[in-house]
Amino acid sequence: MGIKEETIKMKAAAPYLAASSVEQRNKALLMVAENLRANAAKIFEENKRDLAAAEEDHIAQAVKKRLKFDEGKLRDVIKGIEQLVALPDPLGKVTLKRQLDEGLVLNRVSCPIGVIGVIFEARPDALVQISSLCIKSGNCAILKGGRETTYTNRILFQVIHDSIIDAGLPADCMLQAEQHSEIDELLSCHETVDLLIPRGSNSFVQYIMNHTKIPVMGHADGICHIYVDRDYDPNKAIPIIIDAKTQYTAACNAVETLLIHRDIAGKFLPVLAKALKENGITLRGTKEVTDLIGGETIGEQEFKEYLDLIVSVKIVDTVNDAIAHINKYGSHHTDSIITENAETAELFMQMVDSAGVYQNCSTRFADGFRYGFGAEVGISTGKIHARGPVGLEGLVTYKYKLFGCGQIVDDYATGKKEFHFKDL
Template identity: 50%
Template sequence: MSSVPEPSAALLQRAVAVRRAAVDLGQTDDGQRALALQAMADALTERAATILAANREDLERSAGEGLAPALMARLKLDDTKLAAAIDGVRKVASLSDPLGCRQLHRELDQGLVLERVSVPLGVVGVIFEARPDAVMQIASLAIRSGNGALLKGGSEARCTNEAVMDALQAGLAASPVSADALALLTTRQESLALLRLDGLVDLIIPRGSNELVRFIQDNTRIPVLGHADGVCHLYVDAAADIAKAVRVAVDSKSQYPAACNAIETLLVHRSIAQPFLAAALPAFAAAGVKLRGDAESVALGVAEAATEEDWSTEYLDLILAVKLVDDLEAATDHIRSYGSRHTEVILTEDAQTADRFLAAVDSAGVYHNCSSRFADGFRYGFGAEVGISTQTLPPRGPVGLEGLVTYRYRLRGEGHITADYANGSCVFTHIDRPL
């Protein structure tokens, strides 16, 4: 962690202020937090002109600095995008309260009652690249779930981010939640030092490139929610319906190739490879997808040869690696060796083979006869998403508000002591009560 600076006194002071505000925020009720989000949305609406002007300033400066067109597009905030983001804040307000849910309710003995209740994490640290709508989305998810947030956006969007944060804090100031619950970090030094705020920050959420995520994972003791690579696979089984398989494979690759849930490698059962590729090659070509295959698939018409490196590459582009395999085991072995445990798909009309694939592959998502692109919090019906996690431990896969909550055990007694249970004068009853 030699490249990560110690936090400055000013940063520590700001982080402590957010933490203090988060303690109060964690004790607000559902209505108060929903009100805070409505106030945030109102303030964004009122200050829309200021925000858009700040965004024009960012765009002009970034154009002058030669920012890549794709990043310019992500940086740009217009009336429509801002209105959609504000609408998103109101949508998060309407999500059901993730706090105060009783997950366990058990009498340990007469008069000694245990509960497990969902509570906020505390403070989340969010580091994101160009997109200024991320500030609004993450801030609303954090406040909805009772968490303080330290946010650090890309320097390209600094004017926009500051204008947005001013509005969000003005909204909070007019609500039951303290404006101190949100803070914007502005320098690169601060965003690095954020990684050292263990004890003050409970979770880091990086939203950006694989490199950003990997750097953060390697340089902090704070848990990180997210994923570096998304090397997803689609396996076309011997018993696949070819027309269906082609349609799903093309959608999985090309519906939005820059997404982490797009497939990078197509595994094809040798016995169906010839007719499948005959149908798939023109379909991929029509969708603008370039294929790179192993020797056998090249022999069946794939234009370019793949190298070992291709099997572990996340192209994030209209490129797809193709490999023929002997059977289901060979497919799952390949996935285990090269996959990133994100999302893997089998295409087959044989239900038993599908079940074996779904049991054998340990990725966050295992799919049968549908596109890998369904791996998404909105599509799963979570309403909003903090990110997609490829770690093994929960929360895993697309993560909604549940990624921002934890739980606490509450035990209420009447003077109960453990010596009485050690000497046998009392005995645990362990009777579950209704949640």
């Protein structure tokens, strides 16, 4: 059966999953945790097959590290599931209860989005995390993992799928796609799939965004900025910059561009140059920067997402110039200001049009776990629906339920009756 037919079945199953009780969904999650533990040896064995294939294919060390699924990662995903079970039900929350008139009551109630397609990178723990979030939020999920984790994903999916069936949830509410060709088929399912969450490289996410009518949640690039203000604290600036660049260089929330206030450039730039050098970071900058401290000269329109130990540097005249640069060249992900001046910070955080606006801390904090969300399905740079790190809240929508006893609109249009709004 093709993906299209599968998603039609899934769409039909979605209301049944949506109607399941939180007890049932939590039971399924606990069974997933239990069965992952019970099948640990088999899972590690399958993971070794993926690792051996990666070895043969000379896959980069960083990727191999993400690919590995060992006792430590198993413990982490099981802990994550248990945390998720402990969270309150995101469904059925009444966010508005209003009497429109005698005997006519409007409720706005949270409900699942429906059918979600997740296409993710070579991280087996991501498969478990995303499935768990979808189960808790009552969403059907189509999961497409990376080719590099075929064997690990297959057994993980099998364990999860068996568990949800045993827990009494509809079998059709979860599906694994294994072929790369199935991605294009999935992109055409706008009649059955409500949301796509792609996680991967900039070009991959761009491709998804440009080839589907399904709403896409996520981010293509992460060009994060740190602006060092005139009123900066030198003891904070350097450690934050080094952390934001080196703590996980390939992450979307790593810093790529530094903006330095002109008044402090003469004093700060040599210190910065020294720190960058000590940490193996290559400096690129506009001419006035490289004139001062060396490095390759580039124009600001060449500043980009390096995902590498390289950073772009530019001098700005005012905080407003920094804001204008970030809004023009940034990717609306996460940007930080280093300043002791609360007013300047407030202006920056108000005017920068990004999901995360920080004062005096590393851009690397942009993450669902670090925000205390428990887990995330991804980080959104879109402004429609969820923004920033997205946890359970981003996986639900709402519907309006209106309870009447025979009311017709004509009575209100003709003035025979009148609305009497009263929030209950």
